[in-house]
Amino acid sequence: MISKRSSVHGQWSSRWVFILAATGSAVGLGNIWRFPYLVGENGGGAFVLVYLICVVLVGVPIMMAEILLGRRGRQSPINTMSILAAEEGLSQYWQLIGWMGVIAGFIILSYYSVIAGWTLAYIFRTGAGAFIGADGGFSKNMFTELVSDPEKLLAWHTIFIVMSVVIVSRGVKGGLEIAVKFLMPALLILLLVMVGYAMSTEKFLEGITYLFVPDFERLADKNFFADILLPALGQAFFSLSIGMGAIMIYGSYLSQKSSITFNCFTIAIADTSVAMLAGIAIFPIVFTYGLEPAGGPGLIFITLPIAFGQMPFGTLFGTLFFILLLFAAWTSAISLLEPAVTWLIENKNMSRIKASTFAGVIAWTLGLVTVLSFNHWAFSFSFAGVDKENGFFDIFDILTSNILLPIGGLLIAIFAVWRMSRKSTAEELGLGDNISYRAWRFSVRYVAPFGVIVIFLNAIGVFKLLGFVEQ
Numbered sequence: 210m211i212s213k214r215s216s217v218h219g220q221w222s223s224r225w226v227f228i229l230a231a232t233g234s235a236v237g238l239g240n241i242w243r244f245p246y247l248v249g250e251n252g253g254g255a256f257v258l259v260y261l262i263c264v265v266l267v268g269v270p271i272m273m274a275e276i277l278l279g280r281r282g283r284q285s286p287i288n289t290m291s292i293l294a295a296e297e298g299l300s301q302y303w304q305l306i307g308w309m310g311v312i313a314g315f316i317i318l319s320y321y322s323v324i325a326g327w328t329l330a331y332i333f334r335t336g337a338g339a340f341i342g343a344d345g346g347f348s349k350n351m352f353t354e355l356v357s358d359p360e361k362l363l364a365w366h367t368i369f370i371v372m373s374v375v376i377v378s379r380g381v382k383g384g385l386e387i388a389v390k391f392l393m394p395a396l397l398i399l400l401l402v403m404v405g406y407a408m409s410t411e412k413f414l415e416g417i418t419y420l421f422v423p424d425f426e427r428l429a430d431k432n433f434f435a436d437i438l439l440p441a442l443g444q445a446f447f448s449l450s451i452g453m454g455a456i457m458i459y460g461s462y463l464s465q466k467s468s469i470t471f472n473c474f475t476i477a478i479a480d481t482s483v484a485m486l487a488g489i490a491i492f493p494i495v496f497t498y499g500l501e502p503a504g505g506p507g508l509i510f511i512t513l514p515i516a517f518g519q520m521p522f523g524t525l526f527g528t529l530f531f532i533l534l535l536f537a538a539w540t541s542a543i544s545l546l547e548p549a550v551t552w553l554i555e556n557k558n559m560s561r562i563k564a565s566t567f568a569g570v571i572a573w574t575l576g577l578v579t580v581l582s583f584n585h586w587a588f589s590f591s592f593a594g595v596d597k598e599n600g601f602f603d604i605f606d607i608l609t610s611n612i613l614l615p616i617g618g619l620l621i622a623i624f625a626v627w628r629m630s631r632k633s634t635a636e637e638l639g640l641g642d643n644i645s646y647r648a649w650r651f652s653v654r655y656v657a658p659f660g661v662i663v664i665f666l667n668a669i670g671v672f673k674l675l676g677f678v679e680q
């Protein structure tokens with residue numbers, strides 16, 4: 210029996226709208242801000258290669274599982290898990306997946322919004338021509354000056370949270386459709402312009418080689434599992450928006466006729482292409498202008514303005530670029546709020562406006578920690594062989610993407626193929642018992658959980674303790 214439930218929150222008007230909305234959630238700061246700086250911190254090509262493997266072997270199968278659960282349950286992730294667990298005769302503890310997701314969503318949004326705030330600030334700076342003729346030192350100073358001023362960070366963070374609350378309170382389907390239909394393709398075009406500029410720089414080839422050719426010697430003093438695999442896995446979850454219910458809630462608005470497999474591949478390809486283009490645009494600039502690839506979270510805000518300052522029509526392109534990046538961040542932030550908001554509407558009888566405002570206030574308050582992490586509260590520690598300098602911000606980021614999202618994904622995988630009946634998943638994916646279904650089932654049953662567990666155990670040093678790997 211195919212589920213006949215429909216979502217009380219409405220449905221996407223077509224399959225393409227779902228693909229656009231889910232791509233809007235996936236493509237964001239994670240691709241353009243986080244991916245390049247992680248590549249720089251974690252040694253270039255080897256990280257990229259491992260990242261791509263994680264996307265294909267772990268990310269896509271788990272994304273399919275998450276959408277499948279969402280569409281079958283048709284409610285907020287917490288309630289969806291409760292309904293599906295009851296239907297399959299399983300414990301209500303499975304709701305935990307939804308709760309963990311809501312917590313992860315708040316933590317991610319709290320710092321995501323601060324970074325989106327930097328983007329807002331850079332729209333105005335670039336628009337005012339601040340970067341004309343800028344070199345590495347100048348651009349770095351501009352960035353440092355911004356992040357060392359908590360008042361400014363707080364103001365931009367507040368504006369971004371309000372922007373996100375406004376859209377979510379109107380129902381994600383309203384504003385989102387237009388934003389993703391036109392602005393995402395525009396962002397892609399501007400990224401291509403940036404790649405064009407990167408091609409004209411002296412060290413284009415060096416940048417590309419750094420990005421795509423794994424240099425295992427550079428990793429000599431690193432632990433492959435903890436220092437490369439764990440951050441790559443975390444980035445795959447973060448970038449695809451999986452493991453916390455964001456894609457699950459979007460799946461709950463998906464029509465029964467739409468193919469989950471096709472949708473997931475389309476979203477993953479779009480998401481990965483944007484990340485790669487961002488890398489191609491950024492690393493040649495890093496090398497040409499003598500910047501440090503491991504420059505940390507400021508990397509794109511330091512490198513890209515140099516390009517805008519040097520290229521023809523740079524002020525125009527730069528301003529447009531940051532506007533579009535802001536939209537990309539916006540469409541992702543919305544999906545971070547949606548799981549909590551739908552739960553509040555369903556369970557606490559709140560109106561959408563009230564629920565969104567309430568959730569926004571929580572994320573805003575938590576965001577104060579990140580605001581202060583870049584100045585008054587800054588402290589350093591080492592993670593995955595990398596010096597992290599922004600204390601609580603880095604802890605939030607590591608806790609969510611490297612721990613909570615992969616655990617969420619692992620539980621989703623276990624639920625979908627170890628606990629849910631084969632009949633239910635085959636029915637929901639609409640693949641019958643064909644080869645694609647079996648391939649999916651195999652990867653969600655064995656490959657993805659095994660990958661996550663092995664990476665975790667290694668990262669926390671269990672294998673070292675047991676003597677499986679060299680000390």
Ligand code: PFF
Nearest residue numbers: 235237238239447448450455
């Ligand atoms: N995928 C978004 C990005 O790459 O910017 C961030 C994100 C959105 C992560 C939604 C997790 C999530 F649930």
